[in-house]
Amino acid sequence: MRASRLVSLLLLLQNRGRMTAAELAAELDVSARTVYRDVESLLAAGIPIYGEPGHDGGYALVDGYRTRLTGLTAGEAEALFLAGLPGPAADLGLGSLLTAAELKLEAALPTDLRQQARRLRERFHLDAPGWYQRAERVPHLPEVAAAVWQRQALQVRYRRWQEPTRVERRLEPYGIVLKAGRWYLVAAADGAAPRTYRISQILDLRLLDEHVVPPAGFDLAGYWRQHTHQLQERLWQGRAEIRISPAGVDRLREIAVPAVLDAVAAGTADDATGWRRAVIPIESLTHAEGELLRLGAQVEVLAPAALRDRIAATARELAAVYG
Incomplete structure (x- = not known):
């Protein structure tokens, strides 16, 4: 285990250049004290590592030194x-x-x-798109990828959901994300904060002869985590109180998102039959009605009254259709 860590430390310095003990510790998932001991061991083995003190200091390999310890396990x-x-x-x-x-x-x-x-x-085979979805046509993806790779600005005509539905944008591309079979571009429009653009909605584009420099410290993975978290937070527009049977809970595990499952798990037992009472997040009355109707009689909406009334009305209409 330690020999593998020493090789990893050496390869990190070779591939990335100067790194602090704290940065090495984070990469290797050890303490800074362990990094100090490992550096001493490498020095004792004749590896030309030198350290520089101070805020901008760290460990580095002597210029020109490269290890050949690159065999794969x-x-x-x-x-x-x-x-x-x-x-x-x-x-x-x-x-x-x-x-x-x-x-x-x-x-x-x-x-x-x-x-x-x-x-x-x-x-093993990876199938990125979600179930029952056709793969998106993304005709401009190679051009967008080239712009990201070359750090080149883009002029795009983009289709969005709100009015006006077709807009012109000058974009500074920072990165591309593939999520559930859909491609997204993370870019800044005219120097604003970065936003997410669905690449399939780009109607046409033109590469501009302008070099793009992402903000210092921009981290694509970190941005995407924050973006998806904010998206999920904005998704929930209200709450609904429900009673749900054990069979309903089982079915919910197949169709519900984690936030709803967590809310049901945090609920309380309602009676000896195993039904539970819980308060779940909902996107809207219309969306909640459609989702809860999928559970049939295994769930009862207690509040809000407007949602309960909508489901009751739908149930009466279904009863009339089916006699």
């Missing part, structure tokens, strides 16, 4: 092949490059690791 080789995304890579126009890279990697592996990688590829 079985687990690392499996992880690399499992990380291959042929569908998304093809969407980005990188399918042939990915295939070539995999072939080169496979050829460089020892026989036993090559066979393991092949078995893994035979037994």
Whole structure:
């Protein structure tokens, strides 16, 4: 375990340059004290590491030094092949490059690791789009990806849901995200804060001869986590009090989002039959009516009265249709 960590520390310094003890500790999931001990061990083994004190200091390798300790373990080789995304890579126009890279990697592996990688590829497959959804047509994805890669501004004509539905935007692209089979561009419009644009809604675009520099410290993964959290927070427009049967809870696990499941789990037992009483978040009365009707008689809405009345009216209409 420690030998593997020493190699990882060495490769981090080789690939990233100067790093502080705190940064190395975070990457290796150890304490700073452990990093100090590991650096001393590498120095004792003859690895030319030097440290600089101060706020901008840290550890670094002597210029020109490179280790050859880059052999892959079985687990690392499996992880690399499992990380291959042929569908998304093809969407980005990188399918042939990915295939070539995999072939080169496979050829460089020892026989036993090559066979393991092949078995893994035979037994695991990633299907990114959600169930019962057609794959999106994203004709401008390669151009958007090129703009992101080259840090080049874009002029786009974009379709959105609110009026006016078609707008012109000058975008500074920071990154691309693939979420549940849908591609999104994270970009700033005319120097404003970054926002998310669905790439399939770009009607046409033109690359501009303008270089883009993302804000210092911008982290795409961190931005996306914050964006999705805010989106979920804005999603819930109200609350509904319900009674739900054990069968309803089982069915809810198949159709509900985590926030609703957590709310039901935090509820209380209503009677000896196992029914539960809970307050769940809802998007709107219309959305909640459709979702709760999927549970049939296994759920009863107690409040708000408007939602209860809507479901009761629908139930009467269904009874009239079915006699």
